[in-house]
Amino acid sequence: xxxxxxxxxxxxxxxxxxxxxxxxxxxxxxxxxxxxxxxxxxxxxxxxxxxxxxxxxxxxxxxxxxxxxxxxxxxxxxxxxxxxxxxxxxxxxxxxxxxxxxxxxxxxxxxxxxxxxxxxxxxxxxxxxxxxxxxxxxxxxxxxxxxxxxxxxxxxxxxxxxxxxxxxxxxxxxxxxxxxxxxxxxxxxxxxxxxxxxxxxxxxxxxxxxxxxxxxxxxxxxxxxxxxxxxxxxxxxxxxxxxxxxxx
Numbered sequence: 001x002x003x004x005x006x007x008x009x010x011x012x013x014x015x016x017x018x019x020x021x022x023x024x025x026x027x028x029x030x031x032x033x034x035x036x037x038x039x040x041x042x043x044x045x046x047x048x049x050x051x052x053x054x055x056x057x058x059x060x061x062x063x064x065x066x067x068x069x070x071x072x073x074x075x076x077x078x079x080x081x082x083x084x085x086x087x088x089x090x091x092x093x094x095x096x097x098x099x100x101x102x103x104x105x106x107x108x109x110x111x112x113x114x115x116x117x118x119x120x121x122x123x124x125x126x127x128x129x130x131x132x133x134x135x136x137x138x139x140x141x142x143x144x145x146x147x148x149x150x151x152x153x154x155x156x157x158x159x160x161x162x163x164x165x166x167x168x169x170x171x172x173x174x175x176x177x178x179x180x181x182x183x184x185x186x187x188x189x190x191x192x193x194x195x196x197x198x199x200x201x202x203x204x205x206x207x208x209x210x211x212x213x214x215x216x217x218x219x220x221x222x223x224x225x226x227x228x229x230x231x232x233x234x235x236x237x238x239x240x241x242x243x244x245x246x247x248x
Contacts, residue, residue, distance in 0.1 A: 001057050005233040012234060020232050020243065021064055021201070023178045030168040032073075033190055033199040034181040035065050036216040040206055043213030044185055048081060053205040057236035061201060062182075067096050069106050069180035070208045071132070071171055076112035078184035079123060084108065086127020105129045106180075107153075107173060109171065111187055115139035119150035132174075134167045151218070164194050189219035195226060199245050206238040 003009040003016070007166070023031055037053045038044055046052030054062075062085060066087055074084060087106050089097065092167055094104050106124060109132035123131045135144065137159045138236050148154050153174075159165040180243035181187065202216070228244035235241070 001059075001234055001237040003232065003234055005230060017061070017064055019069070021061070022100075023070055025221070027072040027177045030172050030177045030196075031198045032179045032181055032191060032196050032226065033065060033201060034183075034197055035062055035067070036183060036188070036189065037203040037205060038216050039213070040204060041208050042215055043207075043209030044183075044216045046207070046209050050082065050183075053203075053204065053207060053209075055203070055237060055239045056235070057239055058203040058240065059126045060201065060204075061234075061241055063093070065180045065182075065201065066106060067093050068100060068178065069173050069230070070102065070178040071109050071176040071180070073109045073111065073171075073179050073181040073187070074107050075184045075187035076117055077186070078112050078182065079108075079110050079117075080121075080204045081184075084110075084124035086129055086131070088128070102178075103129075103238065107132050107176075109134055109155075109167075109176075111135075111162050111167065111189050113158070113160075115143040115147060115154070117147060119145075119146045119152075124150045124152070132171075134162055134170070136162055136181075140164060162190075164190050164196055168196065183216075185214050185218040186215055191215045192217055192226060193220045193222045195222070197226065197246065199231070200228065202242045202244070216226065 001012045003012050037237045105128050107129045111134045113136045115135040132153045134157050155170045227247045229247045231245045232243040
C-alpha cells in the first residue's frame, strides 16, 4: 500500500494507518465516520453485495475502522444482505483497542424503523457483545420484545421514523461517541441530510459495474451540498482509498 497524500510514501505501516484514521481526541459529542466501497462508475454493490468491489487493502481499512470505534452503526437492510454477525477481534486487534482505551469488542448498532430483525440471526447468535437495535415508537411491541429478550439494547429514536440526531444522542448517552458507520445507502443518505457525517472513507474499485446498481447514498435529499476536504489518499493494486473530512 502506498500513500499519495498528504505525505507520499511507498509503504504504509499499521501505525501510519492508526494515525491517519484515528478519531479526534477528547470528543464531547458523537463523531461519525462512514465507510463505503464503490465501483469506478459509482455503483455501491455488484449482485447486491459490496464483496465484489472489495480488496484486501480495503478490508484492512474496514477492520481498522472497527478497531478504533466505540460502536459500529449499520442499517438493517445492509446487515441482512451482508449476513452481519457480531464484531470479532483477535489478540492483536484487542491490544490495539486497549491501547486506545476502548472496550475489547464494539457493539453493532442496527438501525431499523420497523424493528424487523430476527432474534435468531447471527447478530444475536454469533456475537460476543449483544447488539443495539435503534428503532421507533411505531415499531410493533411484538417485534421489539423478542429482541430485548434475546439481549438487545432496544433504543427508541423517533416516533414514525428513526431520527438520526436522536439515535446518536442515545449512543452518546451510552458513552459511544466514536461511531463507525458501514452503510447502507439509505442510512448514509439520512446522515448526509442531517449533516452528521464527519469523515468519509471511500474505496474506489477499478471496476465498471454498469447500470442498475445503487449509489452509496440514497433516500432523502440534503438541503445543500456538504463540502469535504481530502485528508489522505492511499493506493494498492489500482484500488484507491480516499479519506475525506468535513470542512469546518
